[in-house]
Amino acid sequence: MQRPYNFSAGPAAMPEEVLAQAADEMLNWPDASGKRCGMGVMEMSHRGKEFLSIYTQAEADLRELLAVPSNFRILFMQGGGLAENAIVPLNLSALRSGPAARGHADFVLTGSWSQKSHAEAGRYSHTHIAASSKADGYTCIPGAASWHINAEASYVHICSNETINGVEFQTLPDLKALGSQAELVVDFSSHVASRSVDWSRVGLAFGGAQKNLGPAGLTLVVVREDLLGHALSICPSAFNYQTVADNQSMYNTPPTYSIYMAGLIFQWLKRQGGVAAIEEQNRAKAELLYQAIDSSGLYVNRVQADCRSRMNVPFFLRNEALNDAFLSGARDAGLLQLKGHKSVGGMRASLYNAMPLKGVQALVSYMQEFERTHG
Numbered sequence: 288m289q290r291p292y293n294f295s296a297g298p299a300a301m302p303e304e305v306l307a308q309a310a311d312e313m314l315n316w317p318d319a320s321g322k323r324c325g326m327g328v329m330e331m332s333h334r335g336k337e338f339l340s341i342y343t344q345a346e347a348d349l350r351e352l353l354a355v356p357s358n359f360r361i362l363f364m365q366g367g368g369l370a371e372n373a374i375v376p377l378n379l380s381a382l383r384s385g386p387a388a389r390g391h392a393d394f395v396l397t398g399s400w401s402q403k404s405h406a407e408a409g410r411y412s413h414t415h416i417a418a419s420s421k422a423d424g425y426t427c428i429p430g431a432a433s434w435h436i437n438a439e440a441s442y443v444h445i446c447s448n449e450t451i452n453g454v455e456f457q458t459l460p461d462l463k464a465l466g467s468q469a470e471l472v473v474d475f476s477s478h479v480a481s482r483s484v485d486w487s488r489v490g491l492a493f494g495g496a497q498k499n500l501g502p503a504g505l506t507l508v509v510v511r512e513d514l515l516g517h518a519l520s521i522c523p524s525a526f527n528y529q530t531v532a533d534n535q536s537m538y539n540t541p542p543t544y545s546i547y548m549a550g551l552i553f554q555w556l557k558r559q560g561g562v563a564a565i566e567e568q569n570r571a572k573a574e575l576l577y578q579a580i581d582s583s584g585l586y587v588n589r590v591q592a593d594c595r596s597r598m599n600v601p602f603f604l605r606n607e608a609l610n611d612a613f614l615s616g617a618r619d620a621g622l623l624q625l626k627g628h629k630s631v632g633g634m635r636a637s638l639y640n641a642m643p644l645k646g647v648q649a650l651v652s653y654m655q656e657f658e659r660t661h662g
């Protein structure tokens with residue numbers, strides 16, 4: 288039976304073959320040689336050889352997929368992107384001031400998520416807005432040359448893909464070229480592993496797993512080694528990057544099943560040809576949908592063309608009275624979770640790695656048919 292296409296923004300659709308593999312391994316996990324160990328992954332000690340092999344493989348596969356340089360540490364944490372909004376300033380805001388003084392952090396506001404990050408960081412550091420597109424309704428990204436970065440800032444925070452507003456950085460800013468000594472901190476929750484990352488520009492990147500990497504409960508942090516060891520004294524031990532790194536992400540019990548599932552996704556991604564291959568597919572999927580929207584009389588997307596997200600495509604019906612009919616017709620056509628975020632309204636189609644081109648083709652056909660019958 289063909290499962291419906293699921294356009295949820297997160298937690299989001301997973302590749303069907305990954306779910307099938309997890310189901311097969313649920314009661315009795317097999318190692319790489321196929322030998323079953325008598326336990327499911329959820330029942331394993333995180334310090335046993337079975338889980339350690341799952342962990343080591345997942346980390347190695349992720350490092351390979353994202354081409355993470357050897358001077359960066361990969362941390363598997365918990366608390367999601369929202370917890371990182373506090374954990375990052377707790378660890379990095381004092382990079383330049385020393386932990387005795389309240390440090391400085393800068394923010395580029397391009398949508399709901401960066402706005403939240405800015406508000407939370409203010410509890411632990413002095414914050415400053417380097418640039419904002421709020422006045423434009425978060426439909427564009429201020430060019431990096433126009434940013435006013437505080438000379439004392441330890442880091443500049445950006446959200447490289449704004450999940451709710453559908454705005455995506457197509458390249459990461461080069462802070463050094465802008466004359467800043469600040470580190471770049473990137474919330475890449477909703478497009479991690481959908482495209483390559485230029486690590487030479489990044490100090491730290493974080494993301495919740497539930498958009499593009501696996502189930503909720505796992506938070507990925509990739510941090511350059513020299514940024515460890517600068518945490519404020521009030522930073523909880525379990526959230527101190529140095530402590531987490533020193534203990535291979537096992538200072539406290541890690542989210543073992545979520546790490547296992549993410550590991551299956553990494554292997555699936557490698558079978559697809561890796562990040563470069565999936566990036567090509569993501570480009571094609573997004574182009575198809577944006578073209579359908581732009582060429583129609585009924586649908587509209589208001590984001591400036593050069594910063595439209597490939598992952599999250601918000602769109603509106605020019606006649607909002609048709610919203611409910613659009614959504615119920617979509618459900619009947621096997622197209623799920625297209626309702627837009629409550630703060631924006633309208634529709635949103637999330638096209639993460641696990642969404643096949645066929646799913647986007649089915650959505651476009653439905654949209655055209657709906658316009659013919661309701662336009």
Ligand SMILES: *Cc1c(COP(=O)(O)O)cnc(C)c1O
Pocket residue numbers: 297366367368369370400446448449450474475476477495498
């Ligand atoms: C989903 C999301 C978050 C929040 O993640 P939680 O796991 O709910 O804390 C943060 N940032 C971005 C860009 C997101 O898409």
